[in-house]
Amino acid sequence: MSRGKFLIAAILVALLQTAAIAGIMYKRAHEISTGQEVILESRFVDPRDLFRGHYVILNLNVGQLENATTEIDFTFKRQEDVFVELEEGENGFWVARKLWHEIPSDHISVFIKGKILRTPLKKTDRYQINFPQDRYFAPKKRAKELEKFRRDQQLGVILSIAPNGAGYIKGITIAGDRIYDEPLW
Numbered sequence: 001m002s003r004g005k006f007l008i009a010a011i012l013v014a015l016l017q018t019a020a021i022a023g024i025m026y027k028r029a030h031e032i033s034t035g036q037e038v039i040l041e042s043r044f045v046d047p048r049d050l051f052r053g054h055y056v057i058l059n060l061n062v063g064q065l066e067n068a069t070t071e072i073d074f075t076f077k078r079q080e081d082v083f084v085e086l087e088e089g090e091n092g093f094w095v096a097r098k099l100w101h102e103i104p105s106d107h108i109s110v111f112i113k114g115k116i117l118r119t120p121l122k123k124t125d126r127y128q129i130n131f132p133q134d135r136y137f138a139p140k141k142r143a144k145e146l147e148k149f150r151r152d153q154q155l156g157v158i159l160s161i162a163p164n165g166a167g168y169i170k171g172i173t174i175a176g177d178r179i180y181d182e183p184l185w
Helices: 003-034 140-152
Strands: 036-045 053-060 064-066 081-088 094-100 110-118 126-130 135-137 155-161 167-174 177-181
Touching: 003 155, 003 167, 036 094, 036 110, 110 155
Parallel strands: none
Antiparallel strands: 036 053, 036 155, 053 135, 064 126, 081 094, 081 110, 110 126, 155 167, 167 177
């Protein structure tokens, strides 16, 4: 291959990679800015990983649902996708209303997509659901601050929910006050 053809091929590959990354960034920014905003109550845990840095595990309350009080469309199995129908609660946090296998075609509600980790064995057990936005990476100082606030006050995770159930972290609240907004870029 001649030097000129190699240079053209390298430029094309670089342009394709740049376009792919730009597409991913645009999709995320679009979903954050146009999705339905909901605030979910969270119980934070602050792990530290030598390879990943500091992050906060977001233990969303809608991920731990009582079998006796949770309405479902029909039985779920482990590792199965689930759509949690949300409704705004009394204290400003959104709560789970019902679990679905797929979003109903005639829906007007907000749904967040997760995966069933554990199904209840008896009436008193819980559904445990994992959501893709269960980790929030933060600098060491910020992660430690969030851990302190977790002990002292109510923490909320602001999500932007797309029509297909995908959720993107948009910000964080403490005691109802918005303390952080995720930059679009």
